Amino acid sequence: MFTPTISIEDLTPGSKKRVTIHDLELMIVNVSGNVYATQKNCTHSDTDLTEGNLEGCVIECPQHGAMFDVTDGRVLSLPATVPLKTYPAKIENGIIMIDIPEPTVEETPETSAV
Numbered sequence: 001m002f003t004p005t006i007s008i009e010d011l012t013p014g015s016k017k018r019v020t021i022h023d024l025e026l027m028i029v030n031v032s033g034n035v036y037a038t039q040k041n042c043t044h045s046d047t048d049l050t051e052g053n054l055e056g057c058v059i060e061c062p063q064h065g066a067m068f069d070v071t072d073g074r075v076l077s078l079p080a081t082v083p084l085k086t087y088p089a090k091i092e093n094g095i096i097m098i099d100i101p102e103p104t105v106e107e108t109p110e111t112s113a114v
């Protein structure tokens with residue numbers, strides 16, 4: 001389900017921001033007017049990638065320097081080996097919309113009446 005986040009005016013080309021939707025922390029990135037969404041934290045050791053350096057579509061982790069392609073989550077350099085999760089993103093009426101999985105509702109075991 002596409003969920004509205006922030007205005008595209010708040011994410012200029014070449015910039016990135018963190019957003020939280022239903023407890024899911026994401027990084028949204030504007031690469032030359034196209035928006036992309038990935039998990040916020042590095043897959044190597046959970047560092048916040050929004051603090052890293054963005055060059056074109058490549059984000060560099062500020063902790064140990066792993067690089068990822070934000071357009072598809074691919075790992076471009078070690079020490080990370082696991083790609084970033086990515087989420088479909090689009091702009092609708094000036095708002096960045098991200099397609100995230102529906103929050104799961106945990107079933108609680110039935111309790112017996114006393």
Ligand code: FES
Nearest residue numbers: 042044045061064
């Ligand atoms: S935490 Fe990102 S490369 Fe180590």
